[in-house]
Amino acid sequence: MTTAVACCQLAPQLGDLAANRELAGAAIADAAGQGAAIVVLPELMSSGYVFESQAEARALAEPPDGPAVTTWARLAADLDIVVVGGFCEAAGAEVFNSAALVDASGLRCVYRKAHLWDAEPRWFARGGAPPPVVATRHGRVAVMICYDLEFPEWVRLPALDGAQLLCAPVNWPAYPRPDGERPAEVVRVQADAAINRMFIAACDRIGPEGGVGWVGGSVIVDADGWPLAGGSTSEVQVTLLAECDLGAALDKRVSPNNDVLGDRRPELYRRVAGG
Amino acid sequence: MTTAVACCQLAPQLGDLAANRELAGAAIADAAGQGAAIVVLPELMSSGYVFESQAEARALAEPPDGPAVTTWARLAADLDIVVVGGFCEAAGAEVFNSAALVDASGLRCVYRKAHLWDAEPRWFARGGAPPPVVATRHGRVAVMICYDLEFPEWVRLPALDGAQLLCAPVNWPAYPRPDGERPAEVVRVQADAAINRMFIAACDRIGPEGGVGWVGGSVIVDADGWPLAGGSTSEVQVTLLAECDLGAALDKRVSPNNDVLGDRRPELYRRVAGG
Numbered sequence: 001m002t003t004a005v006a007c008c009q010l011a012p013q014l015g016d017l018a019a020n021r022e023l024a025g026a027a028i029a030d031a032a033g034q035g036a037a038i039v040v041l042p043e044l045m046s047s048g049y050v051f052e053s054q055a056e057a058r059a060l061a062e063p064p065d066g067p068a069v070t071t072w073a074r075l076a077a078d079l080d081i082v083v084v085g086g087f088c089e090a091a092g093a094e095v096f097n098s099a100a101l102v103d104a105s106g107l108r109c110v111y112r113k114a115h116l117w118d119a120e121p122r123w124f125a126r127g128g129a130p131p132p133v134v135a136t137r138h139g140r141v142a143v144m145i146c147y148d149l150e151f152p153e154w155v156r157l158p159a160l161d162g163a164q165l166l167c168a169p170v171n172w173p174a175y176p177r178p179d180g181e182r183p184a185e186v187v188r189v190q191a192d193a194a195i196n197r198m199f200i201a202a203c204d205r206i207g208p209e210g211g212v213g214w215v216g217g218s219v220i221v222d223a224d225g226w227p228l229a230g231g232s233t234s235e236v237q238v239t240l241l242a243e244c245d246l247g248a249a250l251d252k253r254v255s256p257n258n259d260v261l262g263d264r265r266p267e268l269y270r271r272v273a274g275g
Numbered sequence: 276m277t278t279a280v281a282c283c284q285l286a287p288q289l290g291d292l293a294a295n296r297e298l299a300g301a302a303i304a305d306a307a308g309q310g311a312a313i314v315v316l317p318e319l320m321s322s323g324y325v326f327e328s329q330a331e332a333r334a335l336a337e338p339p340d341g342p343a344v345t346t347w348a349r350l351a352a353d354l355d356i357v358v359v360g361g362f363c364e365a366a367g368a369e370v371f372n373s374a375a376l377v378d379a380s381g382l383r384c385v386y387r388k389a390h391l392w393d394a395e396p397r398w399f400a401r402g403g404a405p406p407p408v409v410a411t412r413h414g415r416v417a418v419m420i421c422y423d424l425e426f427p428e429w430v431r432l433p434a435l436d437g438a439q440l441l442c443a444p445v446n447w448p449a450y451p452r453p454d455g456e457r458p459a460e461v462v463r464v465q466a467d468a469a470i471n472r473m474f475i476a477a478c479d480r481i482g483p484e485g486g487v488g489w490v491g492g493s494v495i496v497d498a499d500g501w502p503l504a505g506g507s508t509s510e511v512q513v514t515l516l517a518e519c520d521l522g523a524a525l526d527k528r529v530s531p532n533n534d535v536l537g538d539r540r541p542e543l544y545r546r547v548a549g550g
Contacts, residue, residue, distance in 0.1 A: 115538055118530040128543065150470050150535070152427030153544040160546060178501050184469055187500060191466030194459055195425050225462060226453050255393040260425070263390055266549030268403065269428040271435060273548040274541030 011207025014048030041085030050210030086169035194225030286482025289323030316360030325485030361444035469500030
């Protein structure tokens with residue numbers, strides 16, 4: 001049995017919360033109409049990304065029971081699907097770069113980005129909690145955000161917690177790369193998946209904003225690290241859809257005598273954890 | 276200033292120690308003749324790989340001052356180069372899947388593979404020491420072996436110790452992969468390199484042995500994770516050569532405000548080290 005996973009690669013409008021709710025809502029409904037059971041949206045889908053001040057970020061931030069996540073939760077209930085999307089989170093005096101997972105039962109978790117990119121520390125506080133792993137009716141689904149994916153120690157945590165699919169809202173800034181090469185971010189996602197035998201759905205954005213261009217490299221990779229959909233560069237809004245045999249992620253064997261988690265030697269890894 | 280790094284992808288003959296010394300010696304001399312300053316040989320270059328018994332492995336094992344490593348050290352001295360190669364190591368009652376780094380001054384380190392593949396535990400003891408990082412006149416060079424590369428915690432250790440180039444003797448068994456894809460092992464090496472901003476030279480073998488075929492996927496990747504040489508499948512003995520600006524590996528910045536090592540949050544990674 002497979003699960004249809006979608007990435008809705010969209011172009012959020014900086015600062016237009018209502019337009020972004022409408023854009024995401026239409027994309028979620030369209031993906032569900034195509035059969036998607038799990039839908040991933042970009043990082044900071046609610047607000048856009050390229051803020052210029054802390055005040056701007058704060059003005060665009062919403063709590064998890066605010067309009068953006070509430071809209072996604074209503075659609076998840078109406079359509080009986082799982083939605084993972086990034087939003088600008090207001091939490092008391094702080095603002096976080098967060099992602100929510102909602103399903104038919106409502107809000108299941110909020111994750112706060114732990115590894116912040118470039119100017120983000122100017123407006124976002126750093127998350128300090130590990131990536132959550134949520135038992136959905138399709139299997140165990142984890143959440144992290146963009147630059148987090150480049151810290152394999154961080155990716156390892158949900159794998160150790162039994163995640164079968166890692167959903168990662170991202171906003172990948174575009175950099176030059178050699179001709180014929182996949183985006184470097186995609187290569188790293190492939191490796192993240194393979195070394196943990198875990199599916200990964202990374203949903204990127206498009207639409208230049210404040211001088212920043214984006215890879216448009218949304219990708220869904222299987223537990224061997226091979227792209228099932230996406231993974232190149234795109235400049236259009238698009239919904240990627242891939243049938244994922246999430247049960248494959250429960251089998252960590254890579255040879256008759258090897259297991260990617262069982263073969264770890266954590267007692268030798270202390271220094272990666274500051275020990 | 277760049278350093279010429281070579282991978283000599285060879286076909287060792289199982290059990291023929293003298294032939295393998297000759298094969299490696301000729302390849303080292305040839306690589307040096309092409310200008311290589313650092314030469315990497317495959318895993319278990321001294322002995323071949325597909326043993327059938329502990330007794331066979333023991334009979335083919337040599338100490339670090341045995342003929343194989345001594346030959347490489349003599350060539351390193353004669354040619355004023357660095358050589359890293361895999362050998363079947365005799366150590367008292369134990370046998371290890373090891374690699375030596377030699378330079379003009381002689382033996383600099385022996386590394387013992389810590390993550391064993393498939394049948395290897397039947398004849399090899401597991402190493403328990405971290406990958407060594409050796410200060411050579413070309414920069415800091417680390418050593419690990421094959422399946423070790425699939426544990427990013429392990430790859431992180433030499434990066435934390437300042438390695439600029441990781442030399443990895445490998446014997447990558449061939450598996451099917453989707454059309455048009457690079458070998459999965461190469462993808463993982465690309466990610467290993469990029470997330471640490473460290474060059475990696477992985478030297479594979481060819482020549483079917485005991486029913487096992489090999490990827491022949493030797494690759495030299497730069498600190499951004501892009502292949503400078505190799506990385507596809509080959510069925511021939513070949514010397515890859517790439518000019519590597521190893522100084523680039525000293526700069527861990529990936530944006531004006533990001534540093535791949537400095538951005539780590541080791542206090543949050545305790546569980547990857549069993550904590």
